[in-house]
Amino acid sequence: MPMINGIAQPAISEGAKGARCSDLETPALLVDLDTMEQNLATMVRFFKGPVKLRPHFKNHRVIALAQRQMEFGAIGVTCARLWEAEILVRNGITNVLIANEIAGETMVKRFVELAGESPVIVAVDNRTVVNDLTFMSRREGAEVNVVVDVDLGLERCGVKPGEPALALARTVVERGLKFRGLMGYEGHLQALCPGEEKDHEVRCAIGRLIDSKCMIEKAGIPVDIVSCGGTGDFRIAGRVPGVTENQAGSFMLMDSWYEPFAPDFKPALSVLATVISKTPGERVVVDSGVKALSGERGLPTVKNDPALRLKALHAEHAVIETTDSSVSVNVGDKIEIWVRYHDGTVHLHQRMYGIRSGAVEEVFEVEH
Numbered sequence: 619m620p621m622i623n624g625i626a627q628p629a630i631s632e633g634a635k636g637a638r639c640s641d642l643e644t645p646a647l648l649v650d651l652d653t654m655e656q657n658l659a660t661m662v663r664f665f666k667g668p669v670k671l672r673p674h675f676k677n678h679r680v681i682a683l684a685q686r687q688m689e690f691g692a693i694g695v696t697c698a699r700l701w702e703a704e705i706l707v708r709n710g711i712t713n714v715l716i717a718n719e720i721a722g723e724t725m726v727k728r729f730v731e732l733a734g735e736s737p738v739i740v741a742v743d744n745r746t747v748v749n750d751l752t753f754m755s756r757r758e759g760a761e762v763n764v765v766v767d768v769d770l771g772l773e774r775c776g777v778k779p780g781e782p783a784l785a786l787a788r789t790v791v792e793r794g795l796k797f798r799g800l801m802g803y804e805g806h807l808q809a810l811c812p813g814e815e816k817d818h819e820v821r822c823a824i825g826r827l828i829d830s831k832c833m834i835e836k837a838g839i840p841v842d843i844v845s846c847g848g849t850g851d852f853r854i855a856g857r858v859p860g861v862t863e864n865q866a867g868s869f870m871l872m873d874s875w876y877e878p879f880a881p882d883f884k885p886a887l888s889v890l891a892t893v894i895s896k897t898p899g900e901r902v903v904v905d906s907g908v909k910a911l912s913g914e915r916g917l918p919t920v921k922n923d924p925a926l927r928l929k930a931l932h933a934e935h936a937v938i939e940t941t942d943s944s945v946s947v948n949v950g951d952k953i954e955i956w957v958r959y960h961d962g963t964v965h966l967h968q969r970m971y972g973i974r975s976g977a978v979e980e981v982f983e984v985e986h
């Protein structure tokens with residue numbers, strides 16, 4: 619049996635195509651293909667104009683889905699990790715932005731080796747890595763593309779907007795690396811409900827990125843790329859003049875936590891689970907705990923049956939209250955549980971089953 623983190627994964631894979639969804643071994647990660655395709659179509663339609671879509675890979679980690687996004691008009695792929703960029707390039711997706719920092723000799727060397735194969739871009743926010751990239755790119759004779767990461771208020775990575783962004787851009791150019799532009803991720807604003815306040819906050823945050831771009835251009839350094847945005851604010855971020863591309867990722871699979879903040883998209887992901895125990899009038903227990911479902915953003919809910927209320931997630935079990943006497947679930951029944959936090963769930967699975975009309979139409983391998 620294939621294993622992830624020592625956890626045995628269902629053996630059914632390609633052979634599952636055509637099977638009834640309810641016949642899958644559980645826990646199984648399901649994606650509703652109609653919903654996923656609708657989500658993708660909505661996003662692609664929005665980015666038909668001058669601002670382009672470069673969707674984030676970390677949200678699904680499926681090469682076939684990244685390829686589908688490219689076929690539908692994405693200009694490239696955003697990712698968080700060097701290994702993700704390596705896998706994407708190996709599979710023919712060469713326009714990759716690592717919207718994250720790398721550090722340390724091993725990672726810098728691997729990045730420069732990858733840069734020798736393909737014009738992958740990496741975010742930088744400090745001189746240490748700029749110097750390491752410079753040293754390694756000279757040694758390997760590879761051109762290295764970078765964007766300067768600007769902190770737009772998330773307070774994670776990134777230099778401060780304005781002077782610090784300009785200073786780092788200058789260093790990049792002086793060292794002979796290829797300065798491509800700027801990125802920033804206003805992640806702290808994604809979970810605001812749509813409305814005037816969100817509109818204002820997002821415009822202010824991205825305004826800081828655009829001001830930095832203008833300063834850098836005034837200093838005579840061309841800025842080709844200005845990348846930002848997520849699923850919760852794509853309509854705002856994607857229309858700010860000066861922005862060239864958007865890094866949204868959650869929109870395609872979506873989860874029930876994100877849904878209120880991004881009403882254009884519907885959750886497509888669920889986990890199929892089997893009832894393995896029943897205490898009549900009290901509870902049933904299913905075989906999907908935190909090793910199959912993230913509880914990090916709150917307890918997931920049961921799909922298609924609001925009377926079944928998830929009470930607890932254990933490692934291998936979810937406990938579901940059945941005090942409502944109208945509920946009839948029995949040992950051996952299968953139920954679907956909405957994925958509440960897909961970023962914390964997808965990587966727990968080896969594969970994702972694409973479901974249409976109750977049958978498995980596609981089997982997607984999840985990269986690890």
Ligand SMILES: Cc1ncc(COP(=O)(O)O)c(C=O)c1O
Pocket residue numbers: 674677696717718803805808847848849850865866867868869
């Ligand atoms: C740097 C970066 N860009 C883009 C995204 C994707 O944003 P979203 O999940 O809102 O679509 C993330 C998500 O965490 C991110 O960290």
